[in-house]
Amino acid sequence: MYIPKYYREEDSQALLTFLKQNNFAALVTFDGEKPIATHIPVEIVESENGWTIYGHLSRANEQKNTFGEQEALLIFQGPHTYISARWYTNVAVPTWDYMIVHVYGKVREIQGDELYSVLSRLVKNHESNSSYRLEELPQDMVQREMKGIFGFAVDVTRVEGSNKLSQAKTEEERENIAGELEKRGDENSQEIAQAIRKRSKK
Numbered sequence: 001m002y003i004p005k006y007y008r009e010e011d012s013q014a015l016l017t018f019l020k021q022n023n024f025a026a027l028v029t030f031d032g033e034k035p036i037a038t039h040i041p042v043e044i045v046e047s048e049n050g051w052t053i054y055g056h057l058s059r060a061n062e063q064k065n066t067f068g069e070q071e072a073l074l075i076f077q078g079p080h081t082y083i084s085a086r087w088y089t090n091v092a093v094p095t096w097d098y099m100i101v102h103v104y105g106k107v108r109e110i111q112g113d114e115l116y117s118v119l120s121r122l123v124k125n126h127e128s129n130s131s132y133r134l135e136e137l138p139q140d141m142v143q144r145e146m147k148g149i150f151g152f153a154v155d156v157t158r159v160e161g162s163n164k165l166s167q168a169k170t171e172e173e174r175e176n177i178a179g180e181l182e183k184r185g186d187e188n189s190q191e192i193a194q195a196i197r198k199r200s201k202k
Contacts (some may be wrong), residue, residue: 009161029066051156067107079191115151172192
């Protein structure tokens, strides 16, 4: 991914937080002729050995046949929004601000208890306000459903983060951009405005 140096995010904890908050990723691999992608919820786990990303896709999805020695790419997209040139103090062109992270690694299959544990955590994380748990379901049904999915883990080898948050603009312009974004009201604009203000305080 092309990242100008002043947009590059290298704080590992900031990157990890971003991945966990934007965990509906695009998994991209190459089938020998063309790139293919699947959009899936994933879990990011940090350990003494590094980061591992867990997920699953339908066993009928032929993308599973591309996993192996080649490196896979996971794209995590955060908020993004149009930035009007009307908000600058000097004449310029409009642009787009965004937050995005690319993660690379090799994909390996997970099965049995390891896959069950991943699915259990996925349900628990997204049902934190309820008592719904994988363990409370009829286990013969759970095992049947598990036969229809392909569980995987990606052992992360490298991470590239890009936060384009109007860093090239003056402090006055960034403040004006954040204020204008807040007037829009949509979630993406609000989150980018907040990120611009947070970075400006560093």
